Amino acid sequence: MNPIKIGLLGLGTVGRGTFDVLRRNQEEIRRRAGRGIEVAAVAVRDVVKARAIVGSQVEVMSRPEALVCRPDIDIVVEVMGGLDLARRLVLEAIARGKHVVTANKALLAMHGNEIFAAAHQQGVMVAFEAAVAGGIPIIKALREGLSANRIEWIAGIINGTSNFILSQMRDQGLPFAQVLAQAQALGYAEADPTFDIEGVDAAHKLTLLSSIAFGVPITFAAAHVEGISGLASEDLAYAEQLGYRIKLLGITKRKAQGVELRVHPTLVPKQRLLANVEGAMNAVLVKGDAVGLTLYYGAGAGAEPTASAVIADLVDVVRTHTADPEHRVPHLAFQPDAIENLPWLSMDDTVTAYYFRIRVADQPGVLADIAHILAQGNISINAMSQREPAQGQNQTDIIILTHAAVERDVRMAIERIEQLPTVLSPVIRLRQEDLN
Amino acid sequence: MNPIKIGLLGLGTVGRGTFDVLRRNQEEIRRRAGRGIEVAAVAVRDVVKARAIVGSQVEVMSRPEALVCRPDIDIVVEVMGGLDLARRLVLEAIARGKHVVTANKALLAMHGNEIFAAAHQQGVMVAFEAAVAGGIPIIKALREGLSANRIEWIAGIINGTSNFILSQMRDQGLPFAQVLAQAQALGYAEADPTFDIEGVDAAHKLTLLSSIAFGVPITFAAAHVEGISGLASEDLAYAEQLGYRIKLLGITKRKAQGVELRVHPTLVPKQRLLANVEGAMNAVLVKGDAVGLTLYYGAGAGAEPTASAVIADLVDVVRTHTADPEHRVPHLAFQPDAIENLPWLSMDDTVTAYYFRIRVADQPGVLADIAHILAQGNISINAMSQREPAQGQNQTDIIILTHAAVERDVRMAIERIEQLPTVLSPVIRLRQEDLN
Numbered sequence: 001m002n003p004i005k006i007g008l009l010g011l012g013t014v015g016r017g018t019f020d021v022l023r024r025n026q027e028e029i030r031r032r033a034g035r036g037i038e039v040a041a042v043a044v045r046d047v048v049k050a051r052a053i054v055g056s057q058v059e060v061m062s063r064p065e066a067l068v069c070r071p072d073i074d075i076v077v078e079v080m081g082g083l084d085l086a087r088r089l090v091l092e093a094i095a096r097g098k099h100v101v102t103a104n105k106a107l108l109a110m111h112g113n114e115i116f117a118a119a120h121q122q123g124v125m126v127a128f129e130a131a132v133a134g135g136i137p138i139i140k141a142l143r144e145g146l147s148a149n150r151i152e153w154i155a156g157i158i159n160g161t162s163n164f165i166l167s168q169m170r171d172q173g174l175p176f177a178q179v180l181a182q183a184q185a186l187g188y189a190e191a192d193p194t195f196d197i198e199g200v201d202a203a204h205k206l207t208l209l210s211s212i213a214f215g216v217p218i219t220f221a222a223a224h225v226e227g228i229s230g231l232a233s234e235d236l237a238y239a240e241q242l243g244y245r246i247k248l249l250g251i252t253k254r255k256a257q258g259v260e261l262r263v264h265p266t267l268v269p270k271q272r273l274l275a276n277v278e279g280a281m282n283a284v285l286v287k288g289d290a291v292g293l294t295l296y297y298g299a300g301a302g303a304e305p306t307a308s309a310v311i312a313d314l315v316d317v318v319r320t321h322t323a324d325p326e327h328r329v330p331h332l333a334f335q336p337d338a339i340e341n342l343p344w345l346s347m348d349d350t351v352t353a354y355y356f357r358i359r360v361a362d363q364p365g366v367l368a369d370i371a372h373i374l375a376q377g378n379i380s381i382n383a384m385s386q387r388e389p390a391q392g393q394n395q396t397d398i399i400i401l402t403h404a405a406v407e408r409d410v411r412m413a414i415e416r417i418e419q420l421p422t423v424l425s426p427v428i429r430l431r432q433e434d435l436n
Numbered sequence: 437m438n439p440i441k442i443g444l445l446g447l448g449t450v451g452r453g454t455f456d457v458l459r460r461n462q463e464e465i466r467r468r469a470g471r472g473i474e475v476a477a478v479a480v481r482d483v484v485k486a487r488a489i490v491g492s493q494v495e496v497m498s499r500p501e502a503l504v505c506r507p508d509i510d511i512v513v514e515v516m517g518g519l520d521l522a523r524r525l526v527l528e529a530i531a532r533g534k535h536v537v538t539a540n541k542a543l544l545a546m547h548g549n550e551i552f553a554a555a556h557q558q559g560v561m562v563a564f565e566a567a568v569a570g571g572i573p574i575i576k577a578l579r580e581g582l583s584a585n586r587i588e589w590i591a592g593i594i595n596g597t598s599n600f601i602l603s604q605m606r607d608q609g610l611p612f613a614q615v616l617a618q619a620q621a622l623g624y625a626e627a628d629p630t631f632d633i634e635g636v637d638a639a640h641k642l643t644l645l646s647s648i649a650f651g652v653p654i655t656f657a658a659a660h661v662e663g664i665s666g667l668a669s670e671d672l673a674y675a676e677q678l679g680y681r682i683k684l685l686g687i688t689k690r691k692a693q694g695v696e697l698r699v700h701p702t703l704v705p706k707q708r709l710l711a712n713v714e715g716a717m718n719a720v721l722v723k724g725d726a727v728g729l730t731l732y733y734g735a736g737a738g739a740e741p742t743a744s745a746v747i748a749d750l751v752d753v754v755r756t757h758t759a760d761p762e763h764r765v766p767h768l769a770f771q772p773d774a775i776e777n778l779p780w781l782s783m784d785d786t787v788t789a790y791y792f793r794i795r796v797a798d799q800p801g802v803l804a805d806i807a808h809i810l811a812q813g814n815i816s817i818n819a820m821s822q823r824e825p826a827q828g829q830n831q832t833d834i835i836i837l838t839h840a841a842v843e844r845d846v847r848m849a850i851e852r853i854e855q856l857p858t859v860l861s862p863v864i865r866l867r868q869e870d871l872n
Contacts, residue, residue, distance in 0.1 A: 146573065289740075
């Protein structure tokens with residue numbers, strides 16, 4: 001059988017990785033897929049540079065609009081990133097009956113419902129394994145591997161940059177800004193790291209995971225997003241002493257009242273595998289009602305790990321592009337007519353455990369005042385410790401771990417605590433999850 | 437669309453779990469699959485007991501041969517276990533054009549080539565996600581999720597019973613026999629635990645993983661199999677002191693000269709996620725050339741985790757049973773005409789690092805003699821420690837970690853060491869893998 005022809009939109013890190021792995025492993029891939037996969041064309045800004053990479057067998061185009069119109073191309077691989085142009089090109093490819101493979105989480109988080117609706121209409125596939133957790137086949141695991149389960153929740157380390165920074169802050173005891181600068185020098189963080197460190201990238205991915213786990217529309221606006229730029233390394237150290245690691249987690253849970261969707265730094269018990277995912281690696285923990293806990297770990301970014309996911313999608317498309325669309329795995333795991341508009345829970349209604357660090361004057365009665373306010377707010381204390389003041393200081397830190405409490409109650413209790421004259425700084429408040 | 441009708445061969449732990457989850461999650465499964473899955477009949481030995489479980493809507497049959505012949509059944513689910521009868525029934529179902537879902541690793545490890553050839557001939561699917569690592573979708577990850585990769589090696593904790601026993605031996609410092617008895621009392625080990633504790637069950641599963649990773653025929657006879665019944669808890673303690681955990685691993689590697697296939701207790705560096713998989717849980721670590729390391733973790737046994745895998749296979753079959761067989765995922769990941777007869781490496785040719793514990797007389801020169809023999813055998817020492825003899829004893833243990841060495845050289849060196857008059861007992865020899 002002739003190879004299937006694909007076009008690459010973009011030849012950056014992921015595009016280049018995809019091209020390289022397709023070439024290097026072409027024989028292995030053909031042995032599996034039963035058919036070769038051939039890059040017919042690439043669309044790039046720098047045509048000269050691209051020619052040097054892809055050689056003379058591949059057409060290099062400067063106009064991506066022209067690539068998506070080529071009749072010889074069956075699958076368009078969108079690895080250019082960005083929103084507006086990528087959206088237009090993907091929709092154009094779909095309109096022309098082409099299948100799409102994309103690594104673009106921002107695009108799908110913002111425009112996924114529109115894109116998948118168009119694809120459904122046209123009977124084409126839009127595959128996006130590479131958009132979440134790089135090389136880890138988590139989309140496949142959730143959509144197919146766990147299809148027997150009612151998924152209860154997902155908690156994931158799905159941004160490698162922030163996990164790398166947190167690992168370094170803990171290991172070296174250095175402040176955030178210094179570690180970020182290191183990460184940028186090493187290429188683990190971009191020049192503008194905002195999306196990574198402020199939790200936006202993780203929220204994009206979590207939004208997609210939530211949708212395929214629970215059969216709900218993609219709703220990025222529902223996500224509560226906190227990043228790691230405000231974290232102090234002393235809280236990482238205190239957490240460690242208490243038996244916890246701080247990780248930037250994306251968490252989505254199905255509750256009786258609706259669905260939680262939140263990204264924030266989280267204390268995780270040290271003995272959990274998820275707490276031991278270090279450096280730039282990713283891991284996703286899934287709780288299903290039948291299977292219990294499963295965890296998926298691997299590289300969440302990088303040229304070839306992401307290419308691994310892109311190509312797995314290509315092989316899937318090669319296998320199923322002649323099938324009746326109704327027999328394919330639905331884009332969002334659930335049949336389009338079975339997507340439900342479950343309510344999204346506000347952060348105020350979230351129930352979780354908390355870590356507080358409270359800077360107080362070293363005076364009698366402080367602890368009693370704080371404990372009193374927490375009790376009035378229905379916030380039950382799990383553990384509390386007060387540090388000895390440093391030599392010559394008359395202030396100290398009180399560290400509190402709570403049992404599960406309602407976020408609204410916690411917010412109001414903190415407001416009251418901060419009004420105590422003996423409380424000297426804003427309360428540091430982090431969330432804690434047991435994940436079992 | 438009418439539900440697809442299935443028949444269950446067996447209503448033991450897994451059969452019961454499958455029945456329960458299919459019923460409990462029927463709506464969730466239908467929302468994903470687009471079609472219901474209905475148990476039309478079960479074949480069991482104890483008809484009265486089964487009737488009480490399945491109710492009046494499901495036909496209870498005492499003759500499994502009759503179930504596989506029913507024209508209304510599209511998929512036969514073999515969850516009865518055993519070899520000869522299961523083989524006959526599966527082949528009969530295939531001959532009648534029925535798809536098969538099975539959780540039977542022993543059956544596939546012994547008769548898989550015959551069964552898959554028959555299925556290919558008939559254009560039906562034989563799905564076996566539940567046969568390896570219970571609820572972890574590892575077959576799907578390897579066959580589909582990592583299809584871009586040249587797989588380099590797999591190392592897995594794929595027998596929960598032995599992992600549970602090892603965790604308990606380490607935590608409690610108790611000998612193997614005592615912990616086995618506990619495990620039996622708790623239901624974590626069977627009355628006849630041989631297959632679990634002697635590595636046979638792990639080797640069955642590893643044989644299947646090796647085949648789908650490398651595109652080689654299923655060859656259980658090629659596996660080198662060592663279990664945990666000979667392990668002393670003091671070696672678990674020594675390993676711990678050196679920074680390692682001992683795990684029963686199934687390891688298969690593609691080398692230039694051929695494929696390694698081996699199950700044995702293995703020292704793993706403590707900081708690896710795989711070293712932190714505790715109790716009856718399973719985990720499989722896969723190294724692919726593009727994706728790097730990925731790990732898959734979850735419950736490796738139990739009614740509902742295994743049912744999760746059985747039902748995921750059912751959903752896959754529901755989706756693809758009308759497809760052209762050539763477009764389905766091949767049974768062994770590679771197209772049938774692309775399966776290669778790579779040579780299997782003998783254990784003597786295996787290259788790995790080693791742990792030795794050598795009981796010696798507390799005399800000068802002992803260490804020098806041992807070091808001399810190792811040097812002559814091209815075995816390079818990574819770390820060595822000699823314990824102080826216990827009070828009033830004139831013998832002690834020397835612990836040695838080696839760098840990578842050839843097993844044949846190690847075997848011959850141990851023979852020579854055991855002939856030293858100062859060496860008082862057979863040398864304890866375990867293998868060590870870095871897994872990075």
